[in-house]
Amino acid sequence: MAYETLIVEIEDYIALIRLNRPDALNALNSKLLSELAVALGEADKDDSVRCIIITGSEKAFAAGADIKEMSEKTFVDMFGEDFFARESDAIMRTRKPIIAAVSGYALGGGCELAMACDFIIASDTAKFGQPEINLGVVAGIGGTQRLTRFVGKSKSMDMHLTGRFMDAAEAERSGLVSRVVPAKDLLSETKKAAAKIAEKSMLTSLAVKECVNRSYETTLREGILFERRVFHALFATEDQKEGMAAFLEKRQPQFRDR
Numbered sequence: 317m318a319y320e321t322l323i324v325e326i327e328d329y330i331a332l333i334r335l336n337r338p339d340a341l342n343a344l345n346s347k348l349l350s351e352l353a354v355a356l357g358e359a360d361k362d363d364s365v366r367c368i369i370i371t372g373s374e375k376a377f378a379a380g381a382d383i384k385e386m387s388e389k390t391f392v393d394m395f396g397e398d399f400f401a402r403e404s405d406a407i408m409r410t411r412k413p414i415i416a417a418v419s420g421y422a423l424g425g426g427c428e429l430a431m432a433c434d435f436i437i438a439s440d441t442a443k444f445g446q447p448e449i450n451l452g453v454v455a456g457i458g459g460t461q462r463l464t465r466f467v468g469k470s471k472s473m474d475m476h477l478t479g480r481f482m483d484a485a486e487a488e489r490s491g492l493v494s495r496v497v498p499a500k501d502l503l504s505e506t507k508k509a510a511a512k513i514a515e516k517s518m519l520t521s522l523a524v525k526e527c528v529n530r531s532y533e534t535t536l537r538e539g540i541l542f543e544r545r546v547f548h549a550l551f552a553t554e555d556q557k558e559g560m561a562a563f564l565e566k567r568q569p570q571f572r573d574r
């Protein structure tokens with residue numbers, strides 16, 4: 317499918333979704349977010365995709381929700397449309413692993429989009445921020461909730477109240493990103509991580525996502541019970557038999573997603 321605001325390539329079991337509004341530093345407007353929801357839905361259904369990467373340009377992953385599109389809206393517009401609710405839920409509905417490859421600005425909705433992915437690989441030029449306070453609003457796609465879970469209350473408050481940006485080193489130190497790589501290697505390193513994921517059993521990857529995400533939604537006791545039940549359930553799969561047999565036979569496993 318052809319998109320106006322995205323470039324999508326599928327190669328070696330990886331769907332690479334590139335945000336493509338260069339004139340607006342990939343600001344997230346309704347068109348881009350609804351196209352992203354479609355692209356994620358397509359990738360989730362496509363058997364030739366085993367991992368998804370969302371990236372932007374070298375200068376900007378995304379500089380936030382589109383301020384031009386929002387500036388004249390009223391409360392009635394925003395509430396009536398439930399602005400960005402449907403689109404931003406799409407990423408949470410995606411079952412396959414999603415990596416955000418972030419270079420340059422990831423601000424406001426851009427930071428929130430990256431945080432909604434399963435993990436973030438950042439280039440050493442990445443800058444994260446929730447500067448909505450400068451516009452007289454708060455984050456609207458989960459920033460106050462997710463950033464707080466990633467970096468803790470003190471840093472989250474600092475970021476949201478001052479609107480300051482966090483560089484890649486601080487983001488890695490604070491647990492916001494999983495790794496930092498030189499800008500020129502961002503895509504190749506992210507593709508290597510995606511290829512590692514793509515060679516696992518898809519059933520197990522889906523189960524990992526459900527278990528880790530559950531840790532945000534429930535108590536420790538319930539989360540551990542959920543994990544144990546999923547662990548037990550995976551013994552019903554051929555991939556568990558194959559994975560353990562391959563280990564004992566000192567060979568690489570051949571997973572078949574069964």
Ligand code: CAA
Pocket residue numbers: 339340341343344379380381382383384421423424425426428447448451454455456457459
């Ligand atoms: N929305 C719309 N357009 C944007 C944009 C945004 N969030 N961010 C940048 N642009 C546009 C600029 O208007 C400019 O367009 P023109 O050339 O037509 O004027 C173009 O992108 C390039 O931007 P700059 O000239 O500003 O580039 P710069 O290098 O000088 O600065 C920047 C880069 C620091 C990222 C600056 O653009 C900036 O501060 N952007 C806004 C960041 C922001 O406030 N994001 C939060 C948005 S609100 C939000 O996201 C709410 C939510 O949670 C849902």
